[in-house]
Every structure is written in C-alpha cells, then in structure tokens.
Amino acid sequence: MTGLQRRFRALPLRSRLALLVATAVAMAVAAVAVACWFVTKAQLDEQLDSSLRDVTADTRYVQEQLRNCGGTDNSPVPPPQGSYVVQIIDASGTVCAAPNSSPIPVTQEDIEVAARSRGDALHSAKNAAGKEMRVHTYPYPSGDPQSNSRLAVSIARPLSEIDQPLSTLAWVLLLTSGIGVLGAGAAGLWVARTGLRPVDELTGAVEHVARTEDLTVRIPVEGEDEIARLSRSFNSMTASLASSRDRQAQLIADAGHELRTPLTSLRTNVELLARSDETGRAIPPDDRKALMTSVKAQMTELASLIGDLQELARPDATHPGPLQVVALHDIVDAALRRARLRGPELTIEADLSPWYVRAEPADLERAIVNILDNAVKFSPSGGTIEVTLRSGALTVRDHGPGIPAEDLPHVFERFWRSPSARQLPGSGLGLSIVARTVQQSGGEIALRPAGGGGTEATIRLPGAPQPPPTTMP
Known part of the structure; x- marks a missing residue:
C-alpha cells in the first residue's frame, strides 16, 4: 500500500466519499470538455476548408498580380473579400505573391496542381512571417480544365481565425469544469453528511453501549435501505444481548435457589451427625438411617443440577461423541x-x-430419562404413565395436572420454569436439554395437553424399523 493510499484511508469516511464524488465528476467533466473542444475544432476546421473551397480569386486580380510580378506598375484589383491571401504558382514552383504579403511555402501538392496532375490541394503551412495558414490550391484558369496554362492559384486564410475561438472555448470549459468540480465536491460532502447521519447515530449508540453497558438503547429505523437494515440488525443484536443477559441473571438466581435448598438440608444433616459425635449422644438407628438417606438424596440432587449446567455449557454445534x-x-x-x-x-x-x-446413545438416553422424570414428577400417587413407540414416534403420556396453555410456548426455553413448578425439585433445564439432543439427531419434540387431563410428550426421530446392513457413517 502506497503512502497516498494510507493517507486516503486515514481520512474520515465522509471526506473520502466527497473526494471520490469530486474525482468522479472531475473525470466526467474533463472527458466532456475534451470531447466538446475536439468536436468544435473539427467543425471549425471543416467550415474553414469549405469557405476556402467556395472562394476563387477574381481573374482580373490574378492577371493584375501577374503583371506586377512581371514589373508592370499598375494599381492591383482588390483581392477576394475577407482576410484571404492569394498567390500564384507555376509548374516549376515559382511563387508570385501580392505586394506587401508574406509568401507561403510551396508544397509538392501545389506543384502537382499547377502541372495539372492533381485536381486541387488543401493543406496547412506557415508563411514567411511564421503565421500558420490554411491553404487551398486550384488550377488557373479554373473555368478551362483543358487549358495548357501551367499555373495554380493558392488562397489562404490564417488559422488564428479558429485558434482564437478554440482558445477562448478552452478557457471557458476549464472555468466551467472547475466550478463544476467544486460544486460536486460540496454536494458530495453534503450528501455524505446527510447519508451518514444514521451511521453517526449508530456509532453513538454503540459507543454508549460500550461505555454504559446499557442494552436498552434502540436506534430509530426509517426506510428500507442498507442503513435501515443495519439499524434493525443493531436493535435485534442489543435485544438478543439483553435477553441473554437476563437469562444469565435468571440462571444464576435459579441455580442459587436450587443449590441453596439441598445445601441447607445437607448442612443441617451433617451438623447433626457432627454434634452426635462431639457430644457422644448416639442418634437412634432408624433416625440415623433416615438421616443418611436424606444426605444421599441431597447429594444426588446436587449432582443432577451440576450435570444439567455442564450439559448446557457445551456449544450447540458440537457433540460429546x-x-x-x-x-x-x-x-x-x-x-x-x-x-x-x-x-x-x-x-x-x-x-x-x-x-x-442415528444418534449419540448417552445423550439420547439422558433426554428420554428427562421426559420420563417429568412424567413421574407430575403424576399423582398411584397414577399411570403410558409409553408407546410406533414408527419412530415416542409418546409419553401422564395423568398429572397438565401444562397451562400460556406456558406451552416456553417449556423448551433454557432456565425457564413454570410458576406452579418452582416448589418442586428440578432446575428447569431438563426440557431444553431434551430439545437440543432431539434436534441434533434430526428429530423434533412437542408437548401438548392430553385428553382427559395430563400432558403428552412426543419425540419423532428419523430412522427405520430394521438396522442397516452396515453401520451408517
């Protein structure tokens, strides 16, 4: 990367846009101006050539000029009207010019015209004074092509007649182009400022979020352009981050609540055992047995909760096996x-x-155990749970209180627990683990109220009633 490129990239975005617009306009204006100048020059050249072809010198003027060249002192007849220069050329290249005029160099084309080997000639040349002239040479006399005369007449006009207008046009185009480029630069800067105002608002919002961690910031969205899409994406991102942070806070609160209960019970039981050893007062065997059973149950519940948290901590895109x-x-x-x-x-x-x-056996068994645990947890004492597996559809139906309709959309969300289930054992993570495992296996899961009360959970997994002849890759 060159130093110029580095300096250009160091400029603010609006300055780069304005500079690019001005550069593009300058190139376009320059191209138009150059094309206009060349087109005008071509037209003026054509007009000058046409005027030279349309003009012929008066015969009396040519004859008088020939006498003057021969030394006769007579007053010449005026030349053709306008700023024309007339000179006569013979076949040997000798020039007979008007008095007080600068002769124009004779070209081979002019000699060929005088020798009647060429019809006419049109060319540019500088006269003796160094002035650029446009010259048209034709045979003399022009009215008698069969004449034996070996003379030609050259009529010339100065090219300054078109050079001066072209010079003026060039300055006008240059001035107009400069004004256009400056105007384009100003317009580009204004457009850049106006167009990038939403970007400035977005930048301010991002800086505010980075500075304050306030995820409630939202950017007003106007229109359907790329800036509007970027604003919507930013609003969606902040909303997702805010939701994620809320779920994390809820996880901490739920995990703390779930851990507090077994830890409190476990601490109480351990303190009873320790006090019995310290005081020497033995706990009755039945009470001691119940106390140890409670300790084991609390340890199991803690292990289950930690396992759920570890399961959810794994990335969704990876598999444990x-x-x-x-x-x-x-x-x-x-x-x-x-x-x-x-x-x-x-x-x-x-x-x-x-x-x-096709699935990971340990994860799939854990998911099915979680579904059955929910059915066991919410079934009344002495109730019945029906489990069927037909054509890849596993259905678990209990006869418990069921799930309220307003809670059904949330049952598979992480860390979510129904208000009616918060007093029951569990972390609220089981169904989210089930949903992830089923989805990783290419299946789907659904919960719905069962007829006659209770809940029916259905897991559908793609597969076949017979194992394949070889292990699937």
Missing part, C-alpha cells in the same frame, strides 16, 4: 427401568416397536 446407529427401543427400555426406580408407586405401561436411529 460420534453419532451411531442405535436401537431406540432398547434405549427407551433402559430409561424405563430408571424411571420405575424413581416412581415405584406409579404404573408405567410400555408398548415399544423396534426402531433404529
């Missing part, structure tokens, strides 16, 4: 065994058909 073909019915059967241990008072009815899917 390679996908492989697994028997979904076997995974559901293993999850049912765990669910029956957690709800021994419940009746779990299962009807499973073979179905093979």
